[in-house]
Amino acid sequence: MCTTIEDRIILLLDERTRLGQTDGARGRGRLRRVVDSLTEFIQVPEPGRGYFERLTEYTGISTQRWRKVFHRRQRPTPDMIEALARLFPQYAFWIATRITDSSNGHVAPANAQTFPERPYVEADAANQYFRRSIVLFRRLFEEAEVELKDDQARMRAATRMPPVARWHDGPLVDAAYRVAQSDEYAQLREIWFSREDARSANLRRIWSAAREGRPWNRGRRRAQDSDSGKDPRAAHQHLRDLYFAPRTRQPTRFALSVLNTSPAALTDEQVIRLRSWIERMQGEDLFVFLAYLEHHGIARERIFPLKPARVRYAWLGMEDAEIGRFMAYLKGVRLTTSRTCTGRRIAQQSGA
Numbered sequence: 001m002c003t004t005i006e007d008r009i010i011l012l013l014d015e016r017t018r019l020g021q022t023d024g025a026r027g028r029g030r031l032r033r034v035v036d037s038l039t040e041f042i043q044v045p046e047p048g049r050g051y052f053e054r055l056t057e058y059t060g061i062s063t064q065r066w067r068k069v070f071h072r073r074q075r076p077t078p079d080m081i082e083a084l085a086r087l088f089p090q091y092a093f094w095i096a097t098r099i100t101d102s103s104n105g106h107v108a109p110a111n112a113q114t115f116p117e118r119p120y121v122e123a124d125a126a127n128q129y130f131r132r133s134i135v136l137f138r139r140l141f142e143e144a145e146v147e148l149k150d151d152q153a154r155m156r157a158a159t160r161m162p163p164v165a166r167w168h169d170g171p172l173v174d175a176a177y178r179v180a181q182s183d184e185y186a187q188l189r190e191i192w193f194s195r196e197d198a199r200s201a202n203l204r205r206i207w208s209a210a211r212e213g214r215p216w217n218r219g220r221r222r223a224q225d226s227d228s229g230k231d232p233r234a235a236h237q238h239l240r241d242l243y244f245a246p247r248t249r250q251p252t253r254f255a256l257s258v259l260n261t262s263p264a265a266l267t268d269e270q271v272i273r274l275r276s277w278i279e280r281m282q283g284e285d286l287f288v289f290l291a292y293l294e295h296h297g298i299a300r301e302r303i304f305p306l307k308p309a310r311v312r313y314a315w316l317g318m319e320d321a322e323i324g325r326f327m328a329y330l331k332g333v334r335l336t337t338s339r340t341c342t343g344r345r346i347a348q349q350s351g352a
Contacts, residue, residue: 006069006072006076008098009076009081009095011109012109014111016051017047017051017052044058045087058087059079059083065077086134089127089134090127091106092106094108100114102120103202104126105123105125105195115244118242121239125199126198132188136184136185139182140176144174144175158170158172259289259291264337275327302325303325
């Protein structure tokens with residue numbers, strides 16, 4: 001089993017409670033009014049401190065129940081899942097299926113690890129289309145005067161009828177045509193065309209014929225080098241890259257030349273450059289470094305001591321303590337070699 005609906009809902013709630021925490025009490029205890037692309041105001045809970053209370057105001061589901069779900073003391077119920085899907089329709093597909101469909105606006109929160117697609121920026125036009133569609137679907141039932149608290153009435157309204165060879169639309173079809181004549185329905189169509197225009201532009205940016213010719217790729221390396229918040233494992237990819245692209249960088253010529261030199265034979269300049277390379281070590285460089293240790297008879301455990309109950313799932317580069325142990329080893333080997341050479345010279349001079 002991979003993630004569960006409970007996991008994904010907790011991730012979503014965690015993201016919303018953490019957002020805007022630096023704003024203090026701004027917006028606490030109230031809903032925020034957001035304007036969509038046309039005329040409708042939508043009430044959404046302000047993120048940050050006090051989010052569960054505002055979520056209760058929006059959904060009618062008690063704060064205690066939301067907190068129990070967040071702390072895994074109860075499983076999310078259908079009404080809670082439906083409420084979050086209405087509030088965040090851009091996340092509904094991810095909540096239900098675990099995956100995303102970014103080019104069509106179905107994404108995941110920023111704190112959720114996604115695969116096979118990478119995290120992707122939200123499409124405002126798609127979000128507006130989802131929200132307006134939800135509003136109009138509710139209006140359809142109101143127009144048809146369906147008794148929403150009557151289970152049988154709701155089921156009759158929502159069911160299409162299968163006569164002999166083809167499906168007939170259900171009881172709501174007359175109301176659907178009445179709603180289709182409204183200004184709101186016409187606005188929905190406009191939003192759809194806007195969404196498709198934005199979608200085409202996004203696809204062109206994602207699937208550019210020349211990847212390195214994309215506007216954001218020019219000078220990207222320089223910008224990423226100065227971005228200390230960038231995950232080094234993904235430094236070769238841009239936010240707009242839809243899929244994971246394996247790193248193709250090969251070990252540098254410097255690494256290959258210096259690491260062919262024994263520790264005792266390294267010059268002071270080479271040691272300085274070697275430390276700088278180790279501090280920036282990424283990807284395939286690790287395998288070159290491990291081969292270096294093996295070739296020169298340096299026990300791997302000397303640099304990377306085994307720690308009980310510790311598993312390193314991903315390589316983020318060498319830790320400061322590991323770099324320190326390696327540099328201390330180099331210093332000791334070079335000092336011993338230097339003393340040995342000095343002793344031999346003294347012995348030779350004495351013998352002469």
